[in-house]
Amino acid sequence: MRLTAEQLAWSVHGTPLLADVNLTVEPGQTFGLVGPNGSGKTSLLRLLAGLNKPKAGRVSIDSQPLHTLKQRAIAQSVALVEQQADTTDRITVHQVVSLGRTPFLSALRPWSTEDDAIVAQVLADVDMVHMADRLWHTLSGGERQRVHIARALAQQPKILLLDEPTNHLDIRHQLSILELVRQLPITVVISLHDLNQAMECDRIGVMDGGRLIDSGLPQDILTPNRLQQTFGVYAHVIDDPVDGKQVMRFHSAI
Amino acid sequence: MSIALTRASSAHFGLRWLWITPLVLVTALIAGTAIGETPIPVDTIVKVLANQLIGTDYPADRIDAGIIWNYRLSRAVVAACCGTSLALAGVVLQALLRNPLADPYLMGISAGASTGAVAVAVAGVGAGALSLSLGAFIGALLSFGIVVMLAHAANSGVGGGRGVQAAGAIILAGIAGSQLFNALTAFIITKSASAEQARGIMFWLMGNLSGVRWADVTLAVPAALFGLLVCLWHRRSLDAFTFGADSAASMGIAVRPVRGMLIIAMALVTAVMVSIVGAIGFVGLVIPHAMRFIVGSRHTRLVPATALAGAVFLIGSDILSRVLISGQVLPIGVITSLIGAPAFALILVRGKRS
DSSP states (O other), X not given: OOEEEEEEEEEETTEEEXXXXXXXXOTTOEEEEEOOTTSSHHHHHHHHTTSSOOSXXXXXXXXXXXXXXXXXXHHTTEEEEOSOOOOOXXXXXXXXXXXXXXXXXXXXXXXXXXXXXXXXXXXXXXXXXXGTTSBGGGSOHHHHHHHHHHHHHHTOXXXXXXXXXXXXXXXXXXXXXXXXXXXXXXXXXXXXXXXXXXXXXXXXXXXXXXXXXXXXXXXXXXXXXXXXXXXXXXXXXXXXXXXXXXXXXXXXXX | OHHHHHHHHHHHHOOGGGGHHHHHHHHHHHHHHHOSSSOOOHHHHHHHHHHHHXXXXXXXXXXXXXXXXXXXXXXXXXXXXXXXXXXXXXXXXXXXXXXXXXXXXTTTHHHHHHHXXXXXXXXXXXXXXXXXXXXXXXXXXXXXXXXXXXXXXXXXXXXOOSTHHHHHHHHHHHHHHHHHHHHHHHXXXXXXXXXXXXXXXXXXXXXXXXXXXXXXXHHHHHHHHHHHHHHHHTHHHHHHXXXXXXXXXXXXXXXXXXXXXXXXXXXXXXXXXXXXXXXXXXXXXXXXXXXXXXHOSOHHHHHHHHHHHHHHHHHHHHHHHHHSSTTOOOOHHHHHHHHHHHHHHHHHHHHHHO
């Protein structure tokens, strides 16, 4: 599915958090969202997921404006992994992932073996089958994040939105989640702090002060000049001797 | 795969125990009818019930028949409805507010309902049970609105509007709201009620099933069934709130209408119960937590389990209130609070540790 945002604006209590954001993510693309803390990445993802109604502009999926769709219809196409979503309930991993089937269930469409199969599949996708019966509060931060991703995948979304999903993960799981996300045949928007990881996206956008100030191919966007202006760091690029890929190293501005 | 399937099936369809619910409920109702100042043998109860319900003509003592039919059974049925309703209100509030301490009594809903009912009873706006319930309903919504607004203001003040910080704020707001509405109730009573009225009302405020008659049953039963059906219908929505309102929305729940509808329904049901029996505390707190411990926190199982346990708990509390001090009837609210307050402390301490 194609995801488009046109001249999006969002504000809370009169404080503008997003202004004039235009964005198109082509079907199947992985779009990386980078930017300093407070630049509006989370606000943008919330608007794209339909959690907040934009103050101006609109979000569309396949040219269908989000505000014309019911929440349930949106959730059948768009899934969101929030940054921190916690619970005090005594609930197992399997039960959390099962929640992802909610938008498809109703009185007329009860839980079926098909739902069982989907839940089993996504648990395998995030390598959590062996933990299916573990209780939520016994999981580490990284494990919880993977369960949330599995829950979102259980929605079988055509568009997956992830808000800094690698935050709590150890390096092995960071890489495996990014690899998983990149291989999904669906449209993905992912906000990231690690700029080298952002380089692996199909396209990236840079947020600063509530605006999408630049977007395009990673190597065109994350230039030393841009890094200094937006992130306030000096960067230089070195070549990885193993695969020849370019790696950025950062130095503080002073 | 096959293991996963069995587990999933049992998780989603593990409701085979449901067949015992009517059995347990009937047993509890008969116990509530049999036990009291004058114990009545079960076979007498069965005979009287058969005479009344299916028109048989067993010989039965007329005084016994009167006690069973006009006094104890109606009382037990209302206790069951009240227990079910208050416990379900607790389940819904805990799920929607993501707060283990949410309960219609602690959050000021019962206090507001009392004020509304007293205002109607004393000021005499309209007459009869229904307008009492309506007054209670308006009071309940008003107090809940104030409590939520207060909690919201407190949270945006410290900037911790989400998750765990919100838990403390809403309880504090609930205390403030309860105190305010209890003060209003006392004010109305002192200002408008006669001494005899005041005594009656004070006794009712503590939670009291003594005056219950069949007319109350015809109000309590539909209200409790309505509450149960609303909860069952929305069981998946309640599940979807596990990780908060945003997460529920991202899984397709229309958060505002669903949350508003559920809270208004629970305020209505609570108000009906308060207008009949007064404010009975802690049922909505103790029962849902106990049931979560036994059947887990998925609402497909939690809702029926809580409905049953709430009914049995209040019938049991009513029996205790009648037999604990011989020759006297304690207000049922005293019993539930004696059990509920320590349970509240336990939840508080356990919550702190995790």
